[in-house]
Amino acid sequence: MKLLETGNKISVADIPDRSYNDFRAELIDSCGGGKGARIVSLFALREGGNRLIAAVADDKAGTISVTSTLVDSTYPSLTPALPQVHLFERELFEADGLRPEGHPWLKSVRNPFATDFSRMGGDESHEVAVGPVHAGVIEPGHFRFQCYGENVEHLEISLGYQHRGIENAMVGGPDKRTVHLMETAAGDTSIGHSLAYARIFESMAGVMVPARAEALRAIALELERIANHVGDLGALAGDVGYLPTKSFCGRLRGDFLNITAELCGNRFGRNLVRPGGVAFDVSGDEALALAGRLKSLLAQADEAVELLWNTPSVLARFEHTGIVSRQDAIDVGLVGPAARACGLDMDSRSDHPTGMYRYTAIPVSTSLSGDVYARAMVRMLEYRRSARFILDTLASLPAGKTTAESKAPLASAMLAVFLVEGWRGEICHCAITSADGKFLRYKVTDPSFHNWFGLALALRGQQISDFPLCNKSFNLSYCGFDL
Amino acid sequence: MMRALNARLRQGYRTNPFPAEDPVLSPRYAGLPQLDPGACNACGECEKACPTQAISAHTAPSELKLDLGRCIFCGECEKACDQGAISFSKTFRMGATEREGLVLGKNTEMRIKRLNDEMLRCFGHAMKIRVVSAGGCGACEADVNVLETIGFDLSRFGIGYAASPRHADALLVTGPVSGNMELALKKTWEAMPDPKLVIAVGACAISGGIYRGMPEVRDGADSTLPVNLYIPGCPPHPISILNGLLGLLNRLP
Numbered sequence: 001m002k003l004l005e006t007g008n009k010i011s012v013a014d015i016p017d018r019s020y021n022d023f024r025a026e027l028i029d030s031c032g033g034g035k036g037a038r039i040v041s042l043f044a045l046r047e048g049g050n051r052l053i054a055a056v057a058d059d060k061a062g063t064i065s066v067t068s069t070l071v072d073s074t075y076p077s078l079t080p081a082l083p084q085v086h087l088f089e090r091e092l093f094e095a096d097g098l099r100p101e102g103h104p105w106l107k108s109v110r111n112p113f114a115t116d117f118s119r120m121g122g123d124e125s126h127e128v129a130v131g132p133v134h135a136g137v138i139e140p141g142h143f144r145f146q147c148y149g150e151n152v153e154h155l156e157i158s159l160g161y162q163h164r165g166i167e168n169a170m171v172g173g174p175d176k177r178t179v180h181l182m183e184t185a186a187g188d189t190s191i192g193h194s195l196a197y198a199r200i201f202e203s204m205a206g207v208m209v210p211a212r213a214e215a216l217r218a219i220a221l222e223l224e225r226i227a228n229h230v231g232d233l234g235a236l237a238g239d240v241g242y243l244p245t246k247s248f249c250g251r252l253r254g255d256f257l258n259i260t261a262e263l264c265g266n267r268f269g270r271n272l273v274r275p276g277g278v279a280f281d282v283s284g285d286e287a288l289a290l291a292g293r294l295k296s297l298l299a300q301a302d303e304a305v306e307l308l309w310n311t312p313s314v315l316a317r318f319e320h321t322g323i324v325s326r327q328d329a330i331d332v333g334l335v336g337p338a339a340r341a342c343g344l345d346m347d348s349r350s351d352h353p354t355g356m357y358r359y360t361a362i363p364v365s366t367s368l369s370g371d372v373y374a375r376a377m378v379r380m381l382e383y384r385r386s387a388r389f390i391l392d393t394l395a396s397l398p399a400g401k402t403t404a405e406s407k408a409p410l411a412s413a414m415l416a417v418f419l420v421e422g423w424r425g426e427i428c429h430c431a432i433t434s435a436d437g438k439f440l441r442y443k444v445t446d447p448s449f450h451n452w453f454g455l456a457l458a459l460r461g462q463q464i465s466d467f468p469l470c471n472k473s474f475n476l477s478y479c480g481f482d483l
Numbered sequence: 484m485m486r487a488l489n490a491r492l493r494q495g496y497r498t499n500p501f502p503a504e505d506p507v508l509s510p511r512y513a514g515l516p517q518l519d520p521g522a523c524n525a526c527g528e529c530e531k532a533c534p535t536q537a538i539s540a541h542t543a544p545s546e547l548k549l550d551l552g553r554c555i556f557c558g559e560c561e562k563a564c565d566q567g568a569i570s571f572s573k574t575f576r577m578g579a580t581e582r583e584g585l586v587l588g589k590n591t592e593m594r595i596k597r598l599n600d601e602m603l604r605c606f607g608h609a610m611k612i613r614v615v616s617a618g619g620c621g622a623c624e625a626d627v628n629v630l631e632t633i634g635f636d637l638s639r640f641g642i643g644y645a646a647s648p649r650h651a652d653a654l655l656v657t658g659p660v661s662g663n664m665e666l667a668l669k670k671t672w673e674a675m676p677d678p679k680l681v682i683a684v685g686a687c688a689i690s691g692g693i694y695r696g697m698p699e700v701r702d703g704a705d706s707t708l709p710v711n712l713y714i715p716g717c718p719p720h721p722i723s724i725l726n727g728l729l730g731l732l733n734r735l736p
Contacts, residue, residue: 161661164699303494
């Protein structure tokens with residue numbers, strides 16, 4: 001494996017080209033058995049043979065490495081030894097026709113019509129199918145609960161209904177559509193994905209982003225986190241029938257989105273992050289006003305969320321519901337609040353910091369029990385720490401420009417990888433440019449890609465009626481997964 | 484219990500006064516674009532800058548047109564125009580019952596026509612909406628969903644979201660209609676009892692938006708269903724969506 005150089009990039013010619021056995025041994029050696037490193041991206045480059053490229057993040061060392069190997073149309077599956085790649089291998093099979101021999105269950109990823117469901121046998125078992133169109137205002141996905149009596153033995157999740165072909169549309173870019181595709185990869189994570197894309201662009205074009213722009217980007221990313229965490233805490237309250245917090249937080253989520261709209265005019269942070277910086281600045285007066293508004297909303301959010309921890313009927317539903325063990329979280333490669341709720345101390349903002357996070361650390365929020373309670377607790381800790389960070393940053397905004405003027409083309413034949421901690425967890429963007437500096441391959445990995453299987457694990461041994469609660473505690477993206 | 488009651492008192496009454504009063508939006512909010520054909524010199528720079536081919540101005544200044552159904556309100560055209568012929572106003576009232584009404588330019592009028600008397604008799608005081616995301620990114624869905632919170636309190640108008648298409652009067656579509664959702668969308672529509680309506684929310688559902696022309700999508704709800712109301716935006720502001728629904732039901736003052 002080779003470490004990425006400054007700017008998280010490496011010339012394509014310098015990516016190690018291993019025999020398959022060496023490639024496999026390298027990955028198992030660094031990522032197997034809880035050794036600390038994780039595979040953050042695994043995809044094929046189909047120029048001149050099928051080249052598997054793996055990006056490996058070592059969170060403790062704060063490094064990202066890459067390695068590669070040429071494979072035929074079939075290769076021995078990595079999944080039995082490294083379960084965390086199970087979905088990457090299914091994706092390689094579906095999109096690139098590369099068959100991992102010995103993969104335990106080679107189901108489709110984004111083609112909901114080809115799904116071969118896992119089914120439990122026996123006269124006393126039954127199956128409950130829901131979706132793709134659900135009862136609420138929510139994105140489409142198909143779920144099959146394999147039940148024995150009231151208990152869910154396994155949950156099959158079949159997605160792909162939201163597939164729009166974003167990765168393919170990125171090839172040949174960047175062009176005038178590119179940043180908008182990234183902003184809508186997962187609409188509630190517009191800042192997260194557009195920021196990851198901006199980092200790739202800036203690294204490849206050698207752009208130095210002004211400190212003021214980095215500060216404003218971090219503020220926007222944390223606002224996105226606060227709005228979604230507060231909204232989800234309210235939705236969790238709704239799912240256990242506790243209406244006060246549901247009502248208060250439902251309104252507060254919108255008020256936090258409105259703060260983002262004060263920055264850029266759009267509640268979801270559209271048109272804010274652009275390669276080179278940000279498209280909007282804030283004046284001193286505006287910064288003061290934003291801080292004042294944030295403080296007032298925080299007091300209201302704290303009051304609304306505190307009610308959860310003081311209501312026994314809420315706690316009774318949160319505790320011991322939807323447990324994912326720490327070992328399972330490591331094995332299947334969970335990321336973000338879902339992983340931190342299993343006691344894993346990992347957060348791209350502190351492990352792989354970029355921009356503002358290099359100068360101001362945000363404490364990593366963890367909890368130990370791996371249940372709905374833990375996921376709710378992590379989200380509460382996170383929104384509070386994000387708010388503290390925003391207030392500190394607003395009070396000491398660096399002076400200077402908000403965007404770097406640069407018309408430099410992207411470097412040719414280069415690979416770059418960036419990790420951004422979105423509110424759902426680690427967003428990984430990995431790009432490879434062609435000889436003329438255009439995207440040859442652009443791989444987007446939303447945190448939902450890693451975490452959907454975590455939801456399936458959380459449901460085991462639960463009842464179907466626990467599904468909405470477990471689901472909301474993860475609140476994964478369908479479109480971010482389906483792309 | 485007392486804690487919750489105290490919190491309730493302190494949180495106060497938070498429902499937006501719209502439609503009795505207009506809401507206060509961010510000073511940076513980009514609403515209805517204003518075109519000034521008199522200032523246009525047909526240089527075509529706006530057209531080159533637009534990521535969704537919403538604007539056309541390459542022939543003559545009098546031909547300056549902007550299709551709100553395709554517009555994602557990114558403001559690139561405004562930046563590209565050195566003549567000041569395009570600017571984004573603060574007007575949030577955007578929507579049309581005819582697709583052509585969204586094409587701003589000469590001789591067009593963007594208008595939300597109220598339903599006819601028979602439809603108003605059916606839906607004017609109570610309308611249940613089945614929301615289907617068909618390739619939507621989650622932003623339109625969030626701003627549709629937020630109308631049910633206390634911030635907007637949709638139910639005070641007799642409007643609500645139905646869990647089943649069997650109980651629905653209107654089908655609200657978001658997203659460009661991904662190929663993988665086409666069948667489910669059709670089945671949802673077929674499961675709804677007559678009379679029924681279709682509402683397309685957001686640039687994607689109206690025209691495919693940023694995804695227009697990509698092989699995996701169907702370029703909007705029009706491809707599959709007869710649309711009765713279009714609400715542009717990326718995503719539309721919740722107030723724009725509410726304005727559209729109330730306009731259709733003749734409930735605006």
